[in-house]
Amino acid sequence: MSEGEMTRLKEEVEEKKKLISTLRNKPWRMRRRLECLKDAQQFVEKFEGALGKGKGRKLYAFKVMMTKKWIKFNRDFENFKTACIPWERKIKEVESHFGSSVASYFLFLRWMYGMNLVLFGFVFGLVVIPEVLMGLPYGSIPRKTVPRDEQAKAMDFSVLFEFGGYCKYSFLFYGYYNNQRTIGLLQFRLPLSYLLVGVGSFGYSLMVVIRTMAKNSNEGGDGAEEGDFTFAWKMFTSWDYLIGNSETADNKFASITTSFKESIVDEQENQKDENIHLRRFLRVLANLLILCSLGGSGYLIYYVVKRSQTYANMDEDELSWFEKNEVEFVMSLLGLVCPPLFETIAELEEYHPRIALKWQLGRIFALFLGNLYTFLFALFDEVNAKLEREETIKNATIWAMKEHYSNFSELNNSTAITPLSINPADVMRGPCWETAVGIEFMKLTVSDIQVTYLTILFGDFLRALAVRFLNYCWCWDLEAGFPSYAEFDISGNVLGLIFNQGMIWMGAFYAPGLVGLNVLRLLTSMYFQCWAVMTCNVPHERVFKASKSNNFYMGLLLLILFLSMLPVVYTIMTLPPSFDCGPFSGKQKMYDVIIETIDKDLPAFLGTLFTYAANPGLIIPAVLLMVLAIYYLNSVSKAYKHANNELRKKMQMQRDEEKNRRNNKDSTNQVMKDLEDLLPKKSPISASAKENAEVRSELGDKPSKVSQKPGAVATGRGVNLQRDVSLAMANPRMAVTRPPGPRGPSALPGNTLQVPGGRGRGRGQNPRR
């Protein structure tokens, strides 16, 4: 076979291969696809061998076989991965009953579960397991032992429930970890690993959230405004194909009908704003009320936290359970009471439901944020207090040690001093502020879990039971009127999930066990909430879609991620670690462990490299460069948006023109005919015909280019446009814009450029010269 034939054959084989791989996207019948596949595969098999003849055929055949095996392996792996997704059937069942908006909450929950599982894997595998397996056991050093005065009550359930006693001195909290630089046979560097895992969980979470956001925004509606296709979308996309239940189908029919009627009424009604002043006044009033309640809640938390500080100074036994847990109780209560309060007040405002939902979400977000940061400031006060106490205790221990040494040398008259041997339970302990912070976060998470589950149980389940069974003997219809069955509150639940995750991120550095607790919580939440939704809730009545809010929630999550990273990074950088507990004890700052690793473990040149890299002279230009890059990307994206808008306007203009043209065809045609008589008759027809042919062939390209898009069928489109072109020939409206000038040779390419409206439009290509 000659070279030319070989290359041609190779091209054909490549084409067939491409056909095979794109076969799945073609809108053909299955039978046709199978036949085409068979043909293509036979062709490829027949000639692939031929191509390989004489040139390392065996190697080629081997490569082909390996590729086939690899493709098969990939496909099996994809199948396996899809089959492994947990809870798929459960979520689909919820979806078929409640629609996809409720199911989106469960999808979000599942996504969170996956992310937390990975974080748990990091923390557990790189921090907890090494310390437990290779570190010193419980009871060997002071930080790992319950102090003598607490030992009596260390096993009590109430103490354990408060995360005191044995819980406090276990691997769940920061204080348990030893500060030995390397442990075990493998010389595992635990302090370094602790710090890197702490920072790395933020990095991983950031990456995952941004990747999901990017994926969502690619799928989402690109560019079309909301009001563009209201009726068309309502007609073609309102039916939820996931519904598999006749009751839900009935509801769906009803809501679709209602939605159409509402849109029709909207459309028919004029925009008469009856009494706009009253509406404005009501809106201002509503915002005032809500600001007041936000301020009130902030003050309440502040007051309670201040009180808890005085309680902390009192003896623990004198306080009731309520007083000990006041802060968490008040925070949960506010989280329960305020959102419905905001919703009631918001009814004054009379916004469109979608806008009202956004306001509601914003207000709840502000509420939770205020609560969180008040809590943090309170915690911070506590930390500072502990730091002061630590100073005194540290001095006391140093003093005691010095005393022991001086006494020893005095009494025994020798310079060899044996170190003090005290039972670890008796050693004087510092207050260990990190463990205290970790305990606070654990308690907050636990109380949050309790509140959520109790709300579901009482708010939904008992209510449903009451409505169902009391209905038989009640004066009014409980199911239709008050209180009726509960609807699933999507936004409240999603926000709760997001804020809990924020707390986990904040607390995970101080309490490695927190991530494990969260994984357990999410797991049980999934089953519990699925059951609760199916048993106690009814589908929503309103049909409006908050469908673009998927990225909205991800955006909130991102914001919370940054906000929860701040306190942790601050403490790592500025606060000194406790002197006697945790993996960084004995150091000035927590990040010193990195500097130590660079000095001792890495080769010398890396150390100098890092010193150079940390030079402000290098960092400032790098930061400047990043700022410039951001500015550049921002302006590029603005330019794209602008271009997009222009194109859209152009399209709109085109449509309007076309509409006008059709409407005015009769009137303007006469004008054109008259003009034609006036102008010189130097073969305008042939020139225009030639130009028509050019432009038509150009147009002929356009439809086929457009139809190259996957899935589009390219048959009837081009014909339509060409018909339009021929129509345009009889009625070019733009001729009057230019006076008849000297007629140049019409075959020059430049002429078509002078057609007003540009080549792309291809209409009115009959410039009168």
Added chain:
Amino acid sequence: MGNKQTVFTAQQLDAYQDSNPQPMAVPWSRLFHRYRDLAPQLVPLDYTSKPDVKLPYELIGSMPELKDNPFRQRIAEVFSEDGEGNMTLDDFLDMFSVLSEMAPRDLKAYYAFKIYDFNNDDYICKADLEKTLNKLTRSELTAEEVRMVCEKVMDEADLDNDGRLSLEDFQHMIIRAPDFLRCSMHHIHLTSGTSYHCKRLCAASPGQMWAS
């Protein structure tokens, strides 16, 4: 799973997988058994000889995924070879693979267009729109309202202004719809295949929903 006689040859399975847009969210054998369960006496267990079996539309339309769908007849007609709604196994697999959530948007848009084109003339004209609307609302709207809605839809979506929606118009409009991906069914209940026993305390009376 036990001993099952081979329903398909390995080659057939591979061919099906290669021509299918989705990774196996649902194993083919399950889909085949769903198909067979509709009419066990008609569908042989052994497909290696590629028998020519068609299930009538009434059986397809009674599947739980489709029986509440107002467009089930059109769906069956679009995916069936003879255009009447009688589906072979190939058609059945085709239908589920396009309606699954992993099919690409453009493919879905193409088939959605065909489903809504009641008179099969490759355009969605006003009559098609009216039929669609009536199916969606179970003819609850008045004739005046129907006319108004159809006019609005035509106004919004008809780009080349020929009074009917071509595939291009339809695709341009539907690709941007945020809810378009909900037009898919992926919960093929493979074990029960029958009713959804919702263990709900509240068998909500229809009155509650309609009174609003």
